[in-house]
Amino acid sequence: MKPEEEILRYIAQFTTLSQGEAEEIVKTIKVKAFKKGAFLLKEGQVAKLCYFVLKGCVRQYFLVDGEERTTNFYTEGQPVTPYGGTFRQEASKYYLSCLEDTIVTVGSPEQEALFFAKFPRLEPVSRLAIEEELGKSQDQLSTFILSSPEERYRQLLATRPDLLERVPQYHLASYLGVKPESLSRIRKRITIKAD
Template identity: 35%
Template sequence: MIDKPIIEFINYIQQYTLLSKEAVNAISSLVLYETLEKGTLLNKEGKTCKRLYFLKSGSLRTYFYQNGKDITHWVYPENNVITSWHSYITQTPSKDYIEIITPSEVISLTYDQWQELYTKFPELERFGRLLIEKELALIDDFYKGYYFLSAKEKYELLVTAIPNITQIANLGHIASMLGISQETLSRVRK
């Protein structure tokens, strides 16, 4: 019997590709399921990110430090796959942090486990490709016009990408993500 959180992860994958029973069983036998508290770091600068995470519930953010200042790069709501993308894909040390910002349930597999699964189950390789395409399209759409947008337009773009952003992230993280002050964010939201 497969646990409910793992079934939700399997269902997420099956949005991209149908899985054989053997693939489902292989994934189920390898996944790590964790309940994590706010403030937990999944990865940090200088550490190679070895896991791809599925955020079943809760929220997290990716951030980095620039001139000693904490800069939020992105906030992820539940039902998303997250990692330190550059570090994970290239298996090199990360330049950012992944932090749980609300109590969360996370399911993960290692880079090596995914590589083995891709070899054994071509449908999972399709999942990996489609997932990366989706992430690349989101990043491209968000950042293409980002540098030319007003603070209000940046906020509207963010709310389009993550409609519940104000429920899952604090205003400081949102302002940092948009590259604006909290005061400007407060004016924009009014």
């Protein structure tokens, strides 16, 4: 599968695209590659662009007292919608940094307008997609917040096992809201129980 096609798979969740539409979309979208360690967004910048990960892994985090707090990992097939992305034009508190060499599509509000002018049918579909993301985010909020760190780790293990492979543990710890030492102990506890 060519990386560009990843976005078709995503759209296919919400609607059935005609052959022509699919080809047009692949032609229309802008693809950009980032090296490991590169930033899609830095704190203080106004997020003007939206992304969709075709390949690689992007980590979202912000700083508290100089310490990084990871809030999300975006991997293949996930849209990256930095808060204030299109509507509020505010300085972002988030960083978006590539944990691997990463390929994304890039969308600006202007492109988006052109895109919907060309494919008006997809405007409501896009709303559905965002509603879906909202639902997921709220689901994550509830399952994560109301769980212990150990439950959160198990949850992560169940839902995104790929992350355990490709993301350093101290970033996962930050994401789970614990210190690396604690995550280490949690892992130990779990393997002992598993015996």
